[in-house]
Amino acid sequence: MKHLTGIGDLDRASAIELLDTSTRMVATQERQMRKLPTLVGTTVVNLFMEDSTRTRISFEAAAKRLSADVINFSAKGSSISKGESLKDTALTLRAMGADAVVVRAPASGAAHKLAHSGWIDVPIVNAGDGTHQHPTQALLDSFTLRRHLGGEQRDGERAGSVDGQGLDGLHVVIVGDIMHSRVARSNVQLMTLLGARVTLVAPPSLVPVGADVWPCDVLYDLDEAIALAPDAVMMLRVQRERMLGGGYFPSAAEYTRRLQLTQERADRLPAHAIVMHPGPMNRGFEIAGGVADGPRSVIVEQVAAGVSVRMAVLFHLLASNAREES
């Protein structure tokens, strides 16, 4: 693995390796001294050309916990806002001696372009590009799923380590704005790679063209999906900023009535089922506040897992790449 621009850069074995390394990273974060010397002397650049709080902070924390130096480069107040091209930005980063670039961009394919254009020859990590991919979010979601639902038993107490395991036999429902969601795309790909069954739920207007050939089912009705007794339900944020002009659904009230994960709907889920959300949440819109704070919710845990998963990704890309160079 030279870059992580999308789930397509992973096969099942390397995905499981990343999840296993993430488990090790979680353990290091429970110690007295949380900082590891692993990447001392390397420089990680966070190139954020789109607003993001949690992903940027999460990558920054991950790099710092591994003792890398972090340079934050954001669109606002930088040369990008003055019209600098991605190419010139990449050349600048190369000249500054970046050892890895974490990139978030409004344009789909920006990370791939950066990785394969030859402008800069360092590992590129996609932190979300347009409506295309968000691989580290998918990894932390699968990590959280495996942690909660993996192991020997499904109900009650789990026994033993989840190392080496995928998500085989699990059924995950992803609900909401599939069309504009890079999180959904990466998740469908990764979860099915790891052996899970995925069902998407969205109003027909928010199902992207071509979703019929994705390795998952598509339903239009949340109640129907809940009747399938899934192991996990992931609610996606309705991305109002990507739907300027509207017209994707008649009204917020209709969306809420048909697709909100209400307390009543959550109560119909199997006892072991968990509720996920990649954040940021619109409480009372796609998810009821009570469900977000309820016992099934692993939303805060997802955020915590994000740092460990990103540490694992940086470790694999930066500590392991020497193999190919030397």
Place this chain on the structure above:
Amino acid sequence: MTADRPGPAAPGGEKTVLSEDDISRSLTRIAHEIIETGHGADDLVLLGIPHRGVPLARRIAATIAEAEGAERDPDSLAGALDITLYRDDLRRSPARLPHPTHIPSGGIDGKVVVLVDDVLYSGRTVRAALDALSAIGRPAVVRLAVLVDRGHRELPIRADHVGKNLPTSRSERVGVLLTETDGEDAVRISRPDATEDEEARR
């Protein structure tokens, strides 16, 4: 202790320097040395360094628990300390995945910690282990037990308990095989062209 110099292995050849019985005797002796120097097993924690230090620590712990009577459970005595994230050669050597670290429930603060590894060579692994240890807690004393000391130290580090001193040339490879990880117990020495055993292990 001084070891009798094993004859150099023939190029491309392999020579067994410790048999199953030799390994078992060495570990038993190390266990008794640890009890004697450490005034018993009360504050003792044995931490094996993955990969092969972990089963060695477990075996030494079992011998200590047996010698001390039934009051100590070997599981509360032995653990594992992964050092992958503390190595100084990560970017210069092949990638490796971190292994689990397991610290016995009593923790290591104020304890006598014995690090256990299969082969002591450059000393860099032990240096990394000392760093890893300080991130977890503050032991009263840290000791080092190894099955084989093959010399060629690059750092001022020495072992307190050694199963076998094995003078080697840098071009030779020392391969430790254990039943838990390799299906048999043996220590072999070979010329470089023979196997890539050690390359895979270090």
